[in-house]
Amino acid sequence: MTVPASSKTLPPGIYCPTVTFFQPTPEQDLDVDLHIRHMTFLAKSGIAGVVVQGSTAEAVALDYEERKILISTAKQAFREAGNNGPIIAGTVGAQSSREALKLCKDAYEAGADFALVLPPSYYPAAMTVNAIQEFFEELASASPIPIIIYSYPGVCSGIQMDTDLICRLGRHPNIVGVKHTDHDVGRIARETAFAKQNDSGSPFTILGGATDYLLGALAVGGQGAITGMANVAPRVCARAFELAKEGRQEEALKYAGAISQAEWGMGKGAILGTKFMTSWANSYPSDSILARKPLALCPESTKEHCRAVGAEIVAMERQLEKEGWVGEALRGSAEKVNGNGTANGNGILDPLKNSVPAL
Helix, strand or coil, rough: CCCCCCCEEEEEEEEEEECCCCCCCCCCCCHHHHHHHHHHHHHHCEEEEEEEEECCCHHHCCCCCHHHHHHHHHHHHHHHHHCCCCCEEECCCCCCHHHHHHHHHHHHEEEEEEECCCCCCCHHHHHHHHHHHHHHHHHHHCCCCCEEEEECHHHHHCCCHHHHHHHCCCCCCCEEEEEEEECCHHHHHHHHHHHHHCCCCCEEEEEEEECCHHHHHCCCCCCCEECCEEEEEHHHHHHHHHHHHHCHHHHHHHHHHHHHHHHHHHHCCHHHHHHHHHHHCCCCCCHHHCCCCCCCCCHHHHHHHHHHHHHHHHHHHHHHHHCCCCCCCCCCCCCCCCCCCCCCCCHHHHHHHHHCCCC
């Protein structure tokens, strides 16, 4: 088995699968300015890292160049904010091994540290357990960045990757973790037991796909979450995670309750609700809620619902900001760095626009 030298451990913590912003024009080009603003907000909260071009980012509606732009600008924004957390790139939409590998290579070239990979699912009957295992192992052996398994039956024609398969894949030295958007805490418990006695000795990080069951996942050995709620309240999510890891359960519950209420409510609005709550919570321009067509406009009823369920968690986020609280990824960071590890005060937007035509 050929394995790239890049294999490394995925740090535990709270990761944000970011939304993608589009300009309110017929072409709906990327709104790079707002993307950078949002990445900077997330980086300065001190969360562990971000996922770009994932399900929440409408990746199936993005072209190859747009994916690269989102990765590179996220990386630069995080480093300039002093946050050295991983940038994870999704391969959402890839229906062949060839395309999945291209997306991994593109992600590496754009600066991503890991790839979050869904199994192909357009022909679900053909995706047997053996076919899925072969897909992930071949991809991991060829990818220049480590692979995180993305278990999300809801967007994969119902494909379920069971515990036995996940554990077999976890023995590959360049498959370094799993995101469980199947919301199965029992699976997290079983896979944690496997990870502790992984006979290959390779690291394997197990993350939930939401934070409404964060404390339950941590209680059975989970190591964090990749959660859309972090677009709205990254500090609240990180604070709940850190308090729980410290064994301060009663304090963690205060935050976890607000997270669960908001996440359940936001989830009812799907991508439209997530984009609206992100924009509303952060006072972004009204056009930032637009999804790429043919997705519809966010209904007024969804907006009203998101404001109602999100009021408490947004107030908590503003309070943590006021107190100057930041997550572990920023605490102890003495200086802001760019991708080369050196100070950079020149900003990133203008150089990017100069280097990428047709933005």
